[in-house]
Amino acid sequence: LAKTTQPISMDSYEGQEVNITCSHNNIATNDYITWYQQFPSQGPRFIIQGYKTKVTNEVASLFIPADRKSSTLSLPRVSLSDTAVYYCLVGDIDFNKFYFGSGTKLNVKP
Amino acid sequence: DTAVSQTPKYLVTQMGNDKSIKCEQNLGHDTMYWYKQDSKKFLKIMFSYNNKELIINETVPNRFSPKSPDKAHLNLHINSLELGDSAVYFCASSQVFSSRTDTQYFGPGTRLTVL
Numbered sequence: 480l481a482k483t484t485q486p487i488s489m490d491s492y493e494g495q496e497v498n499i500t501c502s503h504n505n506i507a508t509n510d511y512i513t514w515y516q517q518f519p520s521q522g523p524r525f526i527i528q529g530y531k532t533k534v535t536n537e538v539a540s541l542f543i544p545a546d547r548k549s550s551t552l553s554l555p556r557v558s559l560s561d562t563a564v565y566y567c568l569v570g571d572i573d574f575n576k577f578y579f580g581s582g583t584k585l586n587v588k589p
Numbered sequence: 590d591t592a593v594s595q596t597p598k599y600l601v602t603q604m605g606n607d608k609s610i611k612c613e614q615n616l617g618h619d620t621m622y623w624y625k626q627d628s629k630k631f632l633k634i635m636f637s638y639n640n641k642e643l644i645i646n647e648t649v650p651n652r653f654s655p656k657s658p659d660k661a662h663l664n665l666h667i668n669s670l671e672l673g674d675s676a677v678y679f680c681a682s683s684q685v686f687s688s689r690t691d692t693q694y695f696g697p698g699t700r701l702t703v704l
Contacts, residue, residue, distance in 0.1 A: 513692070522593070522679050522695025523632070564630060579624075579632040 483567045483580035490586050497554045499583050501567030504548050510570040512543060512550045517564045517582070526565075527552070554585075562587045592616050593696040595680050601702045602670055610665045610699045612680030621663035622693065623655060624679040632679070638663050667701075675703045 484502040491497045503512070511530050515523035527534060529541040529550070540553040554561055564582040593614045602608050614621060623635040636655045637644040643655060652668045667674060680696040 515693075520698070522681070522698055523693075524695070525692040528692070566632065579634075582630050582632070584630075 483569055485565075485567055485580050485583045487581065488584040488586065490588060491557055492588050493558055494556050497557050497561075497585060497587075499552045499554075499565050499567075499585065500549055501552070501569075501580065502549045503567070503569045506547050506569050512541070512547075513568040513570075514539070514541065514550075514552045515566045515568060515579070517566065519563075523566060523579075557585075557587045559587050559589060561585060593680055593682055593694050595678075595696040595699050597699060598697065599700050599702075601704065603704055604670055604672060606670050607666070607668045608670060608701070609667070610678055610680075610701070612663050612665070612696055614661055614680075614682040614694070614696075616682055616684075616694060617661075618682040618684050618694075619660065620683045620685065620691075621657070622681040622683075623663065623665050624681060624695075626677045626679060626698070628676070636663075636665075670701075670703045672703050675701055677701070 511528055513528040514526045516526050517523040527536055527539045527541045529543050531543050531547060534541040542551040562585060564584050566579045566582045568579050596611045600608060620639045622637050624632050625635055626632045635646050635649045638655060638657050654666045655663055656666060657663045677698045677700050679698045681693040683691040683693045685691045
């Protein structure tokens with residue numbers, strides 16, 4: 480099963496680049512990697528998704544090495560409003576068992 | 590025009606009671622989900638419902654029963670509530686039934702407290 484492992488928490492300062500890594504050793508060939516962001520008292524919100532190499536959108540970049548056993552979410556120049564929990568999701572062959580992981584709580588300080 | 594809405598936002602009840610949480614999506618999606626988020630923020634899927642086909646997570650007690658009157662609604666009914674049921678419950682929807690490529694849209698959550 481494609482379980483994921485992330486750091487429990489990270490601290491950063493405004494203006495810095497933040498990289499959050501997710502391990503998914505048992506990722507299946509057809510699985511995509513998706514990252515979600517969750518603010519307190521809200522539901523998770525989609526950030527970015529990728530299959531291999533690098534994906535970039537207006538809010539983040541996603542780096543996936545060739546073996547796809549990990550992925551790194553990169554947030555450029557974070558602000559206080561980026562303080563949230565970030566979840567890495569990898570699809571499982573058994574669709575009703577996909578894992579969100581434990582999430583990484585990012586705390587951005589002024 | 591909220592995409593995925595849930596009611597109620599807060600629910601406080603006594604052990605042994607039966608309660609329901611309602612979810613509606615106006616995105617025209619085919620698939621809806623229920624998730625449970627515990628106090629440690631682990632987000633676990635409970636059910637998937639795709640075009641009236643229910644996919645049950647077998648780790649969920651049968652006191653929990655999802656009901657879908659139509660594609661836009663997926664309600665969660667809980668019988669004989671227990672203290673351990675206290676959590677935040679999220680409804681979500683996606684266009685297709687796949688965790689691999691499709692984005693899920695989440696509701697705001699329902700915080701259930703069982704006393």
